[in-house]
Amino acid sequence: MAKKVAVIGAGVSGLISLKCCVDEGLEPTCFERTEDIGGLWRFKENVEDGRASIYQSVITNTSKEMSCFSDFPMPEDFPNFLHNSKLLEYFRIFAKKFDLLKYIQFQTTVLSVKRRPDFSSSGQWEVCTQNNGKEQCAVFDAVMVCSGHHIQPHIPLTSFPGIERFKGQYFHSRQYKHPVGFEGKRILVIGIGNSASDIASELSKKAAQVFVSTRQGSWVMSRISKDGYPWDMVFHTRFSSMLRNVLPRMVVKWMMEQQISQWFNHENYGLEPQNKYLMKEPVLNDDLPSRILYGAIKVKTRVKELTETAVIFEDGTVEENIDVIIFATGYTFSFPFLEDSLVKVENNMVSLYKFMFPPQLEKPTLVCIGLIQPLGSIFPTVELQARWVTRVFKGLCGLPSEKTMMEDIIKRNKKRIDLFRESQSQILQTNYIDYLDELALEIGVKPDFVSLFLKDPKLVLKLYFGPCNSYQYRLVGPGQWEGARNAILTQKQRILKPLKTRALKKSSSVSASLLLKALGLLAVVVAFFFHLQWL
Numbered sequence: 001m002a003k004k005v006a007v008i009g010a011g012v013s014g015l016i017s018l019k020c021c022v023d024e025g026l027e028p029t030c031f032e033r034t035e036d037i038g039g040l041w042r043f044k045e046n047v048e049d050g051r052a053s054i055y056q057s058v059i060t061n062t063s064k065e066m067s068c069f070s071d072f073p074m075p076e077d078f079p080n081f082l083h084n085s086k087l088l089e090y091f092r093i094f095a096k097k098f099d100l101l102k103y104i105q106f107q108t109t110v111l112s113v114k115r116r117p118d119f120s121s122s123g124q125w126e127v128c129t130q131n132n133g134k135e136q137c138a139v140f141d142a143v144m145v146c147s148g149h150h151i152q153p154h155i156p157l158t159s160f161p162g163i164e165r166f167k168g169q170y171f172h173s174r175q176y177k178h179p180v181g182f183e184g185k186r187i188l189v190i191g192i193g194n195s196a197s198d199i200a201s202e203l204s205k206k207a208a209q210v211f212v213s214t215r216q217g218s219w220v221m222s223r224i225s226k227d228g229y230p231w232d233m234v235f236h237t238r239f240s241s242m243l244r245n246v247l248p249r250m251v252v253k254w255m256m257e258q259q260i261s262q263w264f265n266h267e268n269y270g271l272e273p274q275n276k277y278l279m280k281e282p283v284l285n286d287d288l289p290s291r292i293l294y295g296a297i298k299v300k301t302r303v304k305e306l307t308e309t310a311v312i313f314e315d316g317t318v319e320e321n322i323d324v325i326i327f328a329t330g331y332t333f334s335f336p337f338l339e340d341s342l343v344k345v346e347n348n349m350v351s352l353y354k355f356m357f358p359p360q361l362e363k364p365t366l367v368c369i370g371l372i373q374p375l376g377s378i379f380p381t382v383e384l385q386a387r388w389v390t391r392v393f394k395g396l397c398g399l400p401s402e403k404t405m406m407e408d409i410i411k412r413n414k415k416r417i418d419l420f421r422e423s424q425s426q427i428l429q430t431n432y433i434d435y436l437d438e439l440a441l442e443i444g445v446k447p448d449f450v451s452l453f454l455k456d457p458k459l460v461l462k463l464y465f466g467p468c469n470s471y472q473y474r475l476v477g478p479g480q481w482e483g484a485r486n487a488i489l490t491q492k493q494r495i496l497k498p499l500k501t502r503a504l505k506k507s508s509s510v511s512a513s514l515l516l517k518a519l520g521l522l523a524v525v526v527a528f529f530f531h532l533q534w535l
């Protein structure tokens with residue numbers, strides 16, 4: 001009999017989990033608290049308790065070719081960075097194509113997930129839900145927790161002495177929807193993450209003055225990289241990832257800083273990260289530096305104290321008449337429906353094996369999907385998580401002993417602290433391609449470059465020097481997709497298609513095209529050595 005799997009949440013993680021269950025012949029049931037799919041990406045005008053909330057202008061920070069699921073490229077005419085409504089449209093087409101909606105019970109909240117008395121032999125769970133006030137419990141062979149981690153706002157109010165005196169308005173960034181109502185105001189944004197930068201940039205067009213307060217500073221990167229290609233297609237190649245892994249850390253840092261500084265000098269703009277010895281996740285924002293250059297945004301250091309109307313900063317400077325403070329200070333997460341001991345966040349680490357399995361369970365039948373923050377798109381990441389997990393549920397893949405898993409968790413955490421220090425915001429940080437490959441190895445879908453090179457050198461060069469996108473994990477092994485090779489070879493087309501909105505005439509003389517070919521060949525050789533564009 002097919003194993004029954006409970007999937008909690010119908011956001012991106014839940015949808016892909018459903019598909020992987022179906023692909024592996026499992027029998028999934030998805031419980032979704034709200035009335036629709038999409039999770040975080042379904043924008044609403046009002047903020048709802050217990051649900052992620054985004055502002056109207058959110059645009060993806062990872063490009064469409066790097067963000068799509070591995071056997072379902074985004075439509076050719078979709079732009080490279082998507083407005084949240086467009087991304088939601090993709091998820092809707094995806095859910096329809098793989099007929100996923102029929103597994104989802106909407107307006108059904110999971111209240112509790114408990115081990116059955118015979119858990120040590122059966123591995124089964126009792127999942128209790130509530131729908132329209134009606135409570136119901138059912139038994140499942142496995143549980144996939146896909147409930148998201150951008151829901152509970154984190155506001156470190158104790159670090160803001162005097163906040164109780166402050167007469168202006170203050171709120172967490174999740175309350176922010178659009179710039180209406182902030183015209184002519186003096187606004188302070190706390191933090192310099194992606195949301196902070198977006199909100200500050202947007203408000204600075206309407207407000208009298210925007211201040212951004214950051215103690216740490218941050219690198220800021222443009223979504224637009226070399227030759228105008230999306231940043232992640234250039235950044236996330238196997239070749240550059242290998243370089244970043246083998247070169248000494250100081251050299252890697254130096255190279256990255258050189259690259260980032262080509263756009264603007266972060267020291268001059270007051271943005272340079274303070275601890276120069278640590279890696280720092282960059283912020284992706286195309287407007288922030290120009291807004292600073294226009295004076296519409298002023299970068300300040302940490303807040304020391306607040307009065308009724310003014311903000312005093314650590315460096316002694318004071319800004320009077322502040323109307324609004326927005327705390328873009330991130331999120332905390334928890335799983336109220338799980339037993340306390342199951343998923344622990346302690347000493348700044350999540351004790352889950354490969355960010356998924358609680359190591360102490362006798363049977364590996366409960367996982368968290370998407371509880372991770374790679375410096376790359378989360379979508380291919382959760383897809384590989386779900387592909388692996390569903391095979392573990394089926395008994396096709398095994399897990400090591402509890403001791404080995406614990407050791408791995410501790411080792412991984414040490415490495416993270418070494419790179420990023422004990423930063424709360426980077427608890428879930430991990431190296432993008434390394435992690436994808438790790439999961440792919442477990443499933444048996446990591447392409448073997450040596451054997452593949454003899455068969456298909458053109459493809460291998462693309463795999464190695466080109467962007468490491470999800471199609472790479474559909475070339476071999478379980479879940480192989482015959483369209484994968486073509487998807488890799490034609491991705492440039494899909495990048496350029498949405499840009500070709502004005503037909504340009506081309507001269508087509510034979511000699512010119514021959515010359516171009518010769519130049520092209522030369523470029524290939526040069527690119528091979530200098531690693532230019534391998535799209």
Ligand SMILES: Cc1cc2nc3c(=O)[nH]c(=O)nc-3n(C[C@H](O)[C@H](O)[C@H](O)COP(=O)(O)OP(=O)(O)OC[C@H]3O[C@@H](n4cnc5c(N)ncnc54)[C@H](O)[C@@H]3O)c2cc1C
Nearest residue numbers: 009011012013033039040060061062110147148370377378
């Ligand atoms: C502003 C913003 C921009 C981002 N941009 C990008 C980007 O460009 N690229 C990228 O890769 N990542 C991005 N991310 C990361 C983001 O985490 C992922 O994109 C992704 O949306 C997370 O999906 P999820 O399914 O894990 O969680 P969610 O989208 O939060 O979905 C969780 C679902 O579970 C449901 N749920 C919760 N609790 C229960 C319960 N007890 N019972 C039943 N249902 C429940 C919720 O209603 C919700 O539908 C961004 C995040 C934010 C905040």
Ligand SMILES: *[C@@H]1O[C@H](CO)[C@@H](O)[C@H](O)[C@H]1NC(C)=O
Nearest residue numbers: 061194195373374375376377
């Ligand atoms: C994109 O933005 C979200 C929200 O701020 C963040 O969690 C994620 O890490 C960002 N992704 C990258 C690759 O920077």
